[in-house]
Each structure stands twice: as structure tokens, then as C-alpha cells.
Amino acid sequence: xxxxxxLFQRNSxxxxxxxxxxxxxxxxxxxxxxxWYENHNKxxxxxxxxxxxxxxxxxxxxxx
Amino acid sequence: MSSLAxxxxxxxxxxxxxxxxxxxxxxxxxxxxxxxxxxYLNNRTTEKTRNISYxxxxxxxxLSAAGAKSTVESFLSSMSASADVLxxxxxxxxxxxxxEGKNVLVKWQGKPVFIxxxxxxxxxxxxxxxxxxxxxxxxxxDRVLKPEWLVMVGICTHxxxxxxxxxxxxxxxxxxxxxxHYDISGRIRRGPAPLNLEIPAYxxxxxETLLVG
Numbered sequence: 001x002x003x004x005x006x007l008f009q010r011n012s013x014x015x016x017x018x019x020x021x022x023x024x025x026x027x028x029x030x031x032x033x034x035x036w037y038e039n040h041n042k043x044x045x046x047x048x049x050x051x052x053x054x055x056x057x058x059x060x061x062x063x064x
Numbered sequence: 065m066s067s068l069a070x071x072x073x074x075x076x077x078x079x080x081x082x083x084x085x086x087x088x089x090x091x092x093x094x095x096x097x098x099x100x101x102x103x104y105l106n107n108r109t110t111e112k113t114r115n116i117s118y119x120x121x122x123x124x125x126x127l128s129a130a131g132a133k134s135t136v137e138s139f140l141s142s143m144s145a146s147a148d149v150l151x152x153x154x155x156x157x158x159x160x161x162x163x164e165g166k167n168v169l170v171k172w173q174g175k176p177v178f179i180x181x182x183x184x185x186x187x188x189x190x191x192x193x194x195x196x197x198x199x200x201x202x203x204x205x206d207r208v209l210k211p212e213w214l215v216m217v218g219i220c221t222h223x224x225x226x227x228x229x230x231x232x233x234x235x236x237x238x239x240x241x242x243x244x245h246y247d248i249s250g251r252i253r254r255g256p257a258p259l260n261l262e263i264p265a266y267x268x269x270x271x272e273t274l275l276v277g
Contacts, residue, residue, distance in 0.1 A: 005111075008118045018122050022129035029130070 154277030156269075159213065167229040169218060172276045176218035176226050177264060178237070179274065182248065187211045189235070190249040200260045204249045207263055215266050215276065216250045222257035237261070 007017050038045060106113070145153075155172045157179060162168050165186075168179045182190070190204040208214055218226050218237075225241040232238030233254060234247035244255030251260040266276045 004119060005115045007122075008115060014118070014122065018125045019129055021126045022133055025126060026130045026133060 154275055157274040157276065158272060159274050160272045164212075169229075170276065172217075172264065177276055178214070178216045178218040178229065178250075178261075180214040180229070180248075182212050182214055186235070186248045190247065193247065193249075193251070199252050199258065202249075202251060202260055207249055207251075207260070209266070209268065213268075213274065214248075214250060215264065215274065217262040217264050219262070220244055220257055221252065221259040221261065222255070227261075 007013055042048065108116075151173055153173070155170055155177070157168070157170055159179075159181070162179065162181045164181050165183045166181055168181075170177050170179065187204070193204075195201040195203060204211070207216075220227050220239040220241065222239065222242055222244055225239050227237035227239040227244070227246060229237055232245040234245050236248045236250060236253075237246040238244070239246075239255065239257065242256050244257035245253045246257075246261055247253050249260075250263075252258070264276055266274060269275050
């Protein structure tokens with residue numbers, strides 16, 4: 001608690017911590033949400049099914 | 065009437081004419097079964113309570129700041145180059161990264177552009193061809209600014225597929241859709257395509273930089 005409490009002693013440090021934390025939080029949040037999304041949709045995403053379509057041949061591409 | 069009612073109320077409360085401050089902790093009211101609030105009271109110091117409040121306020125501020133930042137970012141990103149501007153864009157390619165005898169594919173105005181760093185043998189091969197035998201007669205020198213750099217739009221002139229590099233019977237490009245063969249200068253040699261591969265407008269801004277567009 002003493003470390004956190006030391007951030008409250010000066011308003012400048014308090015506000016700077018909040019703004020800096022917002023940047024850090026956003027990166028963390030993006031990664032976390034992306035990870036969750038990809039885990040939730042496992043098997044349906046393009047990089048999961050890519051091999052199936054690219055190795056399966058281009059029989060649907062008959063126009064030049 | 066009102067005097068009687070007042071007296072009855074006073075005796076009912078057990079005040080007996082004396083004035084007291086009402087307090088839930090007063091021992092004089094011990095016969096009143098009041099609830100015990102002590103488990104709801106915290107024993108924190110003022111400083112600790114204040115730190116918790118500041119932490120909560122700060123956390124809310126952090127979340128709000130992150131939300132505000134992404135809102136502003138979405139507005140700013142809407143000011144970035146739009147699709148129609150990008151469609152007219154030029155592409156700059158650093159040639160130093162392309163070794164001799166290698167193809168590089170870059171995207172320019174939504175089209176693939178082939179850049180080949182030709183070897184001296186390939187340049188000789190392209191110049192040795194008798195152009196009168198070609199379907200779309202064109203000298204190799206008319207197709208390049210510098211002989212070692214061949215720059216072409218990578219779209220088959222037949223129906224618009226993207227040919228495969230370093231393939232085909234003439235050592236150049238081969239279109240897998242209907243089997244058009246292009247030579248090392250991008251000229252049509254065999255197959256259904258009517259024209260040579262198109263040459264985009266390009267320039268060498270310095271020895272190391274190619275500007276397509």
C-alpha cells in the first residue's frame with residue numbers, strides 16, 4: 001500500500017500516473033481482448049482454415 | 065387535549081420531564097433494543113480510507129482516459145489518407161534490398177508490380193530475341209529504363225490473372241490460368257495473351273530508390 005500511497009502525495013505524480021497507466025492499460029486491454037476473441041472463435045478464423053483452402057487447389061479460379 | 069397527549073408521550077418515552085440528547089449509545093435508553101452496527105463500522109485510519117478513495121478515483125480516471133484516448137484516435141484515424149487518395153499513391157522501393165536474380169512484388173494502386181533485378185545473362189537473353197517473331201514486337205531497351213531493373217505491372221494481358229515468376233518455357237513469367245508464357249523482358253511468347261506485360265510509369269529518384277507511379 002505504501003507504494004500506491006506514495007503516488008497520491010503530489011497531484012502532478014497522481015495525474016501523470018493515471019495518464020501513463022491509461023496508455024499501458026490500452027495495450028494490455030487490446031492484447032487481452034484479441035486473445036479472448038481468437039480463443040472464442042478458434043477454428044473459424046482465417047489463419048485456422050487457410051491451409052484448407054490454399055492447399056486444396058484453385059478449382060474455383062478458372063478465369064484468367 | 066393537546067396537553068394531555070403531550071404528557072402521555074413524555075411518560076411513554078421515559079423522559080420524566082428532563083431534557084436529554086437522544087443518542088443510540090446512551091445508557092439511559094438501554095431498555096430500547098437497538099441494532100448493533102459495530103460490524104459495519106471500519107477500523108481504518110483516516111489515511112488508509114483516503115488512499116482507498118484516491119485509488120478508486122484514479123482507477124476510474126484511468127479507464128476514462130483510456131476510453132477518451134481511443135475515441136480521439138478513432139477521429140484522428142478518420143483523417144488519415146482515404147482509399148481514393150491511397151489509390152493514386154506512388155510507391156517507393158528501396159532497391160538495395162533486392163539481390164541480383166530476385167523478384168519482388170509490390171502493390172501499387174491496387175495492382176501487383178513485379179520488380180526483377182536481372183542478371184547480365186538475363187539481359188543478354190532478352191536482347192538476343194529476334195523481335196520480328198514476337199506477337200507484340202518490342203525491344204527490351206524500350207521496356208526498361210535501366211537494363212538491370214525490370215519493372216512491370218503483374219497482370220496477365222489475357223484476362224487479368226497474376227503470372228508466376230521464374231516459371232514458364234521462356235525463363236520469365238507464366239500465367240497459370242490459361243498458360244501464357246512471358247520471357248525475361250515480360251514479352252508474350254506463347255499462350256492466349258495478346259500483349260506484353262504493361263510497363264508502369266516509374267523513375268529512379270537516386271541509385272537506390274525506385275519510384276513507381
